[in-house]
Amino acid sequence: MLEAGADGEIVRLRDVARIELAAGDYTLRARLDGKNAAAIGIFQAPGANALQIRDAVVAKMDELRPRLPPGVEIQSIYDTTIFVRDSIKSVISTLLEATLLVVLVVILFLQTWRASIIPLLAVPVSVVGTFAVLYVLGYSINTLTLFGLVLAIGIVVDDAIVVVENVERHIEEGASPVEAAHLAMREVSGPIIAIALVLCAVFVPMAFLDGVTGQFYKQFAVTIAISTVISAINSLTLSPALAAKLLRPRDAARDAPTRVIERLFGWIFRPFNRFFQRSSQRYEGAVGRALGRRGAVFVVYLVLLAGAAVMFNAVPAGFIPVQDKLYLIAGVKMPEGASIERTDAVMKRMAAIAGEIDGIRNEVAFPGLNPLQFTNTPNNGVVFFTLAPFSERSRSAEEITAELNQRLGEIQDGFTFAFMPPPIQGLGNGSGWSLFVEDRTRLGYGALQEAVQAFQGAAAQAPGLGYPITSYQANVPQLDAVVDRVKAKAQGVPLTELFETLQTYLGSAYVNDFNLFGRTWQVIAQADGPFRDQVEDIANLRTRNAAGDMVPIGSMVDIRQAYGPDPVIRFNGYPAADLLGESDPRVLSSGQAMAQVTALAAQVLPPGMAIEWSDLSYQQATQGRASLVVFPLAVLLAFLVLAALYESWTLPLAVILIVPMTMLSALVGVWLTGGDNNVFVQVGLVVLMGLACKNAILIVEFARELELQGKGIVEAALEACRLRLRPIIMTSVAFIAGTVPLVLSSGAGAEVRSATGVTVFAGMLGVTAFGLFLTPVFYVALRKLANRPLVSHAPRPAAHEPVRIDA
Structure with a gap:
């Protein structure tokens, strides 16, 4: 009631107003597959588990569904946990495939079930132990920790392989299994400890990086370091005990399982053994010739170093690979002053076009939503297109996006565009580069508009960049x-x-x-x-x-027609305009695109205006070169650990000098496959540093021990190469086999797994070949350069003898 007159008349609110129960805001609409809808976004709180939240939301939806009025449905259109679950399933599948390939490699080399089962038991021991330690440290089992375990599978069997191979060698020389185990551990305990310490030292710098890059590095580093330590403990305790119990003397009769394996696979084992024997003899001769021509070898090494530097500059810089996350983002920008009805009409045409493209399943449209600022503006709109699962389509999201952009070009009423989502949710609105053009000298909104338009035109003409979009306009009718x-x-x-x-x-x-x-x-x-x-x-x-x-x-x-900026953006305190651009990955990597954008800004923008990176581009600009800090620190720590172990400044160099070959071979592989030097490639390079040192340690440690026993420098190096060739080849092939599923990855998260897989596959292949020849040359050259005998600072253990204990 508003008023009561003297005669009793009453003026009510309904007499002067239209009253209705309706929406609180009409500036934004939502539509699902052409039908009006109310969209609800559910986001997890920091520290919450997305999978648990998803299950709780689905349970609540099932509870509410029977209570909905007729004609109203509730649907889950896009669920981020689908990608997470698919990624975890893919990583687990890759983990199992890698384990199977490692099993086959171990069986191929050891050729008996008794010897093969010992290194294979290291896998469950290390995996379960790693999960336990991760739980204690507060880490979750996610795609990154599981991915780290995939890389660790080939590492955790290495130490056990070294132990078993050495025990078998002593058994072949006539020792009993128990004596062989003692002799083998006396020889390999030092290298195993050294390898574990070096691998941990390599990963230590990664664990202390901050920012987005640090979060990626840290989970890999912790996972691989934990599994490495557990593997070393297993190899020093369980593996020799199992070898003493399971392995049989040289003249013992073969048991039934061994005879069955020989009968089934002997046709593979026999030619393989002949091939390996001939290759070993040729390898010894090649190493002898290399030791006799050390000067020429060092010249080749310098050429290879130059090649590594060339490849580092040749492989384009990247950050985080764009991933197929089962949805695309499309937008439309209508002329200024266009009504939301006009925008909605264009968006319906966009949905109709998308419905004709194979691989697109649903569309959720938001007429009135700015795709860059996510503010309500009637002349803008956003459409989220969900894609069919990986198993139901043959094309990638990148291919679908390209076709969608081409088809959307048919619409002339507004500027339409489509792009893939950002690699990291929350860091940007799209997969490309993003920045702000800042007016740092207050040239005015009009000048800012002119600068943005000039920049857009220049970018559109640049190869691989395309036309960037902006939400800024200085002449909006007001x-x-x-x-x-x-x-x-x-x-x-x-x-x-x-x-x-x-x-x-x-x-x-x-x-x-x-x-x-x-x-x-x-x-x-x-x-x-x-x-x-x-x-x-x-x-x-x-x-x-x-x-x-x-x-x-x-x-x-006085009401006057005017024009002004919309939206009014301030970035770092300056008037600014936002820009989002997509680069063609077939032409430019993200690093190359950012370099080209920076150059264009310097050419096009007037004095007083400058660009400032934002979102994921800012992270790449500030942290994308974290490897320049990680790699030197990792090498330095590995050198210091080896120097402490050997009590020498020269012997560690024989190990460390092989590390640059990892970069050369890995980057050649990345370059040949058209990849870029992104975060996951850099993780692979750090892993390769540790593995390269591992192989070199096996040769250097044995050569050092042989030299301490009285052999000459060259003789000790040749003998170490002969004795360590088989375990080095076995461990390297086992690791390479374990990375094959990564190289051939498909499905959710395949872009990330493939980037690391190619790196470690090519890197391990190359560094194994280089290391087998270069490491003995480095050892001999450095020992002769030192020009002094080795000194053992620890008492030599006596040979193992049974001891009688009287009660």
Whole structure:
């Protein structure tokens, strides 16, 4: 009730207003597959588990579904955990495939079930132990930790292989299994400890990086370091005990399982053994010749170092690979001042076009939503297209996006575009580069608009960049309400009353709350549509003066047509305009695109304006070269650990000098496959550093021990190469086999797994070949350069003899 007259008449609110229970905001709409919808986004809180939240949401949806009115449905259109679950399934599948390949390699080399089972038991021991330690440290089992375990599978069997191979060698020389185990552990305990310490030292710098890059590095580093330590403990304790119990003397009769294996696979074992024997003899001769021509070998090594530097510059820089996350983002930008109905009509055409493209399943449209700022503007709209599962389509998201962009070009009413989502949710709105153009000298909104348009034009002409989009416009039609304060004062209208009236009539105002249907609703007051449809309607609106009289607003307010910026953005305190661009990955990597954008900005932008990277591009600009810090620190720590173990400054160099070959061979593999030097390639390079040192340690440690026993430097190096060739080849082939599923990855997260897989596959292949020949040359050259005998600072253990213990 608004008023009661003297005669009893009552003026109610319904007499002067239209009252309805409706939406609180009409600036944004939602539509699912052409039908009106209400979209609800559910986001996890920091530290929460996405999979648990998803299960709880689905359970609540199932609970609510029977209570919905007829004709209303509730659906889950996009679920980020589908990608997470698929990624975990793919990683687990890769883990099992890698384990199987490692099993086959171990059987191929050891050729008996008794010897093969010992290194294979290291896999479950290390995996279970790693999970236990990760749990204690507060880590979760996610795609990154599982991915780290995939890389660790080939590492955890290495130490056990070294133990078993050495025990078998002593058994072949006539020792009993127990004596062979003692002799073998006396020889390999030092290398196993050294390898574990070096691998941990290599990963230590990764664990202390901060930022986005640090989060990726840290989980890999912790996972692989834990599995390495557990593997070393297993190889020093369980593996020799199993070898002493399971392996049989040289002249013992073969048991039934061994005879079955020989009968089934002997046709593979026999030619393989002959091939390996001939290769070993040729390898010994090649190493002998290399030791005799050390100068020429060092010249080749310097050439290879130059090649590594060339490859480092040749492989384009990247950051995080763009991934197929089962959805695409499309947007439309209509002319300034376009109504939301006009925008909605264009978006319906976009949905119809997308429905004809194979691989697109659903569309969720939001007319009135700015795709860059995610603010409500009637001339913008966003459509999220969900894709069919990986198993139901043959094309990648990148291919679908390319076709969608081509087909959307048919629409001439507005500027349409489509792009893939960002690699990391929350860091940007798209998969490309993003930045702000800053007006640092206050040249004005018009000058900023001209600079943005010039930059867009230059980018569109640059190969591989394309036309970047912006939400900034400096000439958006607006209405300026110019208040004549003298007239307002003369008519007794307070300015606060005037401004509140304009706000209520044109923009709406909150009044109070009321309860209905068990909920609290807001009361919103606003002039009805027909009374605020035209500019002239504003002048007819009335406000109350101090005397209580209604005064027309037009008598003191002049309404003028104007133009101004929308949205008004400030970035780092400066007036700014946002830009989002997509580069063609077949032409430019993300690092190359950013370098080209920086060069274009320097050429096109006027003095006083500059660009500032944002979102994922900012992370890449500030942290993308973390490897320049990680690699030197990893090498330095590995060198210091070896120097402490050997009590020498020269012997560690024989191990460390092989590390650059990992970069050469790995980057050649990345270059040949068209990849870029991204975070996951760098993780692979760090893993390769440790593995390269591992192989070199096996040769250097044995050569050192043989030299301590009285052999000459060259003789000790040749003998170490002969004795260590088989375990080095076995462990390297086992690791390479374990990376094959990564190289051939498909499905969710395949882009990440493939990047690391190619790196470690090519790197391990190359560094094994280089290391077998270069490491003995480095050892001999450095020992002769040192020109002093080795000194053992620890007492030599006596040969193992049984001891009688009397009660």
